[in-house]
Every structure is written in structure tokens, then in C-alpha cells.
Amino acid sequence: MSISQADQSPLVSLRDVRFAYGEREVLRGIDLTVHRGQVVAIMGGSGCGKTTLLRLIGGQLRASSGAVEVEGRDLAHMPRSDLYALRRRMGMLFQFGxxxxxxxxxxxxxxxxxxxxxxxxxxxxxxxxxxxxxxxxxxxxxxxxxxxxxxxxxxxxxxxxxxxxPMLIMYDEPFAGLDPISLGVIGRLIRRLNDALGASSIMVTHDVHESLLIVDYIYFVSEGRIVAHGTPDEIRASTDPFVHQFVHAEADGPVAFHYPAPPIDGLLQGRRP
Incomplete structure (x- = not known):
């Protein structure tokens, strides 16, 4: 980034944000900041709340508690006309286009x-x-x-x-289903267009390798919380077990493959699941 982050207020700021779908709590106290000119990635396993974060920032959803601010204004307290005007200054690339x-x-x-x-x-x-x-x-x-x-x-x-x-561009899995060449082209376009427009970008993605090449900052989400964050260099050097498992695509680590369930031996012996 050419402009010092310390010299400007954040474009997007989430403070202790919580959100639930009915009784199911999805986000549990999220703190996240996006500065002007940044490309920021949000990573984590499926169902951890990444796309919900985009919908909160875009104003489609309202946080159960905490503050979601864009340009210093809390979306929860904006008149609907102002919110719609703000959303016209946002761009969205949906999954699969x-x-x-x-x-x-x-x-x-x-x-x-x-x-x-x-x-x-x-x-x-x-x-x-x-x-x-x-x-x-x-x-x-x-x-x-x-x-x-x-x-x-x-x-x-x-x-x-x-x-x-737009001043803010949000991407929901922009690399999903792409071949390696197309993936690289899209990644470079995201970075180039962000810089050319003087915009900020938030990218939900599972593609660690491509993201590390183009983003300024990365947040890792697990079970509705930010469990790690840092610059690409900090993420590459991290010894945090969650980050290491995610970056290196390891099967064993803090992120379990199996959804919680009773031991299978009881099921195989004729007991009810």
C-alpha cells in the first residue's frame, strides 16, 4: 500500500460482532478492520461464517450485537435510504459469477x-x-x-x-472451479483493479497460495471467531497450529474432518445413531 494505514481511518470496521441464524450462533465476537486500498482475505473452513461476514458488511444482514461500520457509520443505525446509497458504492462478485x-x-x-x-x-x-x-x-x-x-x-x-x-469490492470464492491459468489471471485482475480504482477489496476464499500472492492482510475464521490474522509474510512464518494446518492442507490439526458424533463402533454393533 502506498498510503500509510496509520494516517487514515478504516474503511470497514467490525467490533465484537455476533450473529445467529435462529438459535444457531454463527459469529461469536468478530473484530476485523479493512483499510482503504487494501485487499483483505477471509479464510476458514466451510460453514465458519465467512460469507455471513460479507452479507453483514454489505448490509443484507444485521448483526445480533456489536458494530459493523463502513466509512465510520454504523450500518445498524443508518436510514434505509442511506444504506441503499452506500450499497451502490459497493461491488460484489458472487460465487461462480x-x-x-x-x-x-x-x-x-x-x-x-x-x-x-x-x-x-x-x-x-x-x-x-x-x-x-x-x-x-x-x-x-x-x-x-x-x-x-x-x-x-x-x-x-x-x-x-x-x-x-465502487469504493469497496467483495468477492465470494472468486477462484472456485477455475483452472490454474484462469485462477492466476483472476487473482492478478483483482489486485490490479483494486489499485487502479483506489478501492478496497474483501475476498472470501479457500485458495491460500493465490491469496498470499495478492492480498495485504489475512484473517482466519474458525467456529465463528478470528483465530489468527496477519500479513502474507507473517502467515507464511506462523507456527500457529490452525494456520499451519490450513496453509499446508494437512488432515490432522485443530480443524477436525468429522462432524461431532458418537463413536462409530456402537453404531456398527446395532445401536441407534
Whole structure:
């Protein structure tokens, strides 16, 4: 980052955030900070609350307790009109892209511009072509999503996510299902577009290797809590058992493979599960 983090307030700040779906508590006191210009990764096992964090930051969910602040404003106390205005300054890349299948590439990227602005059609066209040029797909503007490869579809989704030049871009598993070449291309695009827009990015991902190459900071979540965090260099050098298991994809460690259950020997002897 070119600007000292100490000289600026955080863009996103979560303080002692808790959240539950009914009786099931998902987040148990999360503290997390994202500074302007940063690319931050949130990692952890499936079901640990990573995507829920994105939905809280985006305002789709409201924390049970604690504070979720964007630009110093607590989302829980914002009028709905202000919250919607703030969300228009956020971009979201959904898992697997979530493109509109009956629209062309051009219309997919143009959708947020047409939905949220009153720009003339000529300007919309120019902006769409500029975004597609940035992800290397200007020549595919007339294609439908069914005609794209997985990597191409993800790049179109990325162009749509940054169509309104957002201050904050959130990515839900941007590397899922991609081949190694496409994965590297998407990773570099995330970093380059973040820097070019002067934005901040929050990325939920399981891909440790690619994340360590492009992010500024990483948070590890387990059982609804932040269990470790640090820069890529700090994560690589960490001796924390959870971090070591996750980074090196080891079967044995703090993260258990089996969901809690009684011993199987009793089940095999005819007892009820």
C-alpha cells in the first residue's frame, strides 16, 4: 500500500460482532478492520461464517450485537435510504459469477449502470467497453454466458462488479472451479483493479497460495471467531497450529474432518445413531 494505514481511518470496521441464524450462533465476537486500498482475505473452513461476514458488511444482514461500520457509520443505525446509497458504492462478485444467462456479456456489465444511473446510452456503452477491455473481454461483448468458459464468465462478473467504480469490492470464492491459468489471471485482475480504482477489496476464499500472492492482510475464521490474522509474510512464518494446518492442507490439526458424533463402533454393533 502506498498510503500509510496509520494516517487514515478504516474503511470497514467490525467490533465484537455476533450473529445467529435462529438459535444457531454463527459469529461469536468478530473484530476485523479493512483499510482503504487494501485487499483483505477471509479464510476458514466451510460453514465458519465467512460469507455471513460479507452479507453483514454489505448490509443484507444485521448483526445480533456489536458494530459493523463502513466509512465510520454504523450500518445498524443508518436510514434505509442511506444504506441503499452506500450499497451502490459497493461491488460484489458472487460465487461462480451469477451472470444473467439470458443477457449478453455487454448487457450483464451494463446492468448496474442502467439500474443505478441516468447516464446516456452512449456513455454507458463506452464505460462497459472500458470495463470489458480491463478484463480482456471487449471482443466477447456480444456472447451469452453459455458461450463462455468458466474463467471468462468470472472475468465478466468482475467487470460487472466494478462497473460503478465502487469504493469497496467483495468477492465470494472468486477462484472456485477455475483452472490454474484462469485462477492466476483472476487473482492478478483483482489486485490490479483494486489499485487502479483506489478501492478496497474483501475476498472470501479457500485458495491460500493465490491469496498470499495478492492480498495485504489475512484473517482466519474458525467456529465463528478470528483465530489468527496477519500479513502474507507473517502467515507464511506462523507456527500457529490452525494456520499451519490450513496453509499446508494437512488432515490432522485443530480443524477436525468429522462432524461431532458418537463413536462409530456402537453404531456398527446395532445401536441407534
Amino acid at each position: 451469477a451472470l444473467f444467462t439470458d443477457m449478453t456479456v455487454f448487457d450483464n456489465v451494463a446492468f448496474p449502470l442502467r439500474e443505478h444511473t441516468t447516464l446516456p446510452s452512449g456513455m454507458v456503452r463506452d464505460l462497459v467497453m472500458m470495463k470489458l477491455q480491463a478484463v480482456g473481454l471487449r471482443g466477447a461483448h456480444a456472447l451469452k454466458p453459455a458461450e463462455l468458459s468458466g474463467g471468462m464468465a468470472r472475468r465478466v462478473a468482475l467487470a460487472r462488479a466494478v462497473a460503478l467504480d
